[in-house]
Amino acid sequence: MFRRNQPSSLRPVIVYLWLGFLVNVAIDTIMAINGFLHNFNLSNNPLYNIHSVVRFACFSFYFTHLQKNSFRTFKKFLALLGLAFLMVNFIFFENFFNPDSFSGNLLTAEAYLLLIYCMLYYLAELNDGENLFNGPHFWVVTGLAIYLVTNFFVFLFYTPMLSVDVKLAVNIWNVHNIVFIIFCIFIAKAFYVPVRYQYSV
Numbered sequence: 001m002f003r004r005n006q007p008s009s010l011r012p013v014i015v016y017l018w019l020g021f022l023v024n025v026a027i028d029t030i031m032a033i034n035g036f037l038h039n040f041n042l043s044n045n046p047l048y049n050i051h052s053v054v055r056f057a058c059f060s061f062y063f064t065h066l067q068k069n070s071f072r073t074f075k076k077f078l079a080l081l082g083l084a085f086l087m088v089n090f091i092f093f094e095n096f097f098n099p100d101s102f103s104g105n106l107l108t109a110e111a112y113l114l115l116i117y118c119m120l121y122y123l124a125e126l127n128d129g130e131n132l133f134n135g136p137h138f139w140v141v142t143g144l145a146i147y148l149v150t151n152f153f154v155f156l157f158y159t160p161m162l163s164v165d166v167k168l169a170v171n172i173w174n175v176h177n178i179v180f181i182i183f184c185i186f187i188a189k190a191f192y193v194p195v196r197y198q199y200s201v
Helices: 008-036 045-065 072-093 103-130 138-166 166-190
Strands: none
Touching: 008 045, 008 138, 008 166, 045 072, 045 103, 072 103, 103 138, 138 166
16 A cells, blocks of 8 residues: 555555455454354355455466466466366355355365465576575565465365364464464565565566
């Protein structure tokens, strides 16, 4: 909001921040209303699915237009693979608007594909021989990679865990919340990289 002169390559990240903020406000608002009005039982689980789709869409666009000469065709293939998984999973296997739980399949697939994007970024940077730690994109990608690596198994086992031990599942989700804050801090750091390093890729 206040650092307006950002590299154009960060625009998908900025779009994600605004959309993710709105989705999370809706998630927390529903949770607060449910806690205040005990007869009001609206589920916020579909919003987690929406957040996952928004995150994958924004970051797949971000990575596809970042380092345009590196793995561009493969990056487009990953985006199409994510879209194909989304359609097949929710047409044949799951209900996108399931009120009882968000889709562990969706979040796990998103984490897996975005991790591949992150690895491609690091590989291209190492091949270029540039200083990996200077640019704003390093902070964005590293924050995202930390978030995905930490939460991959949380996403994978969260839904089965709910049927075994709800209290444990809730406690495990706190790990996700803490790492999400770390992810946001890394993105914030990217916006305050010195001007000489704010290259547009």
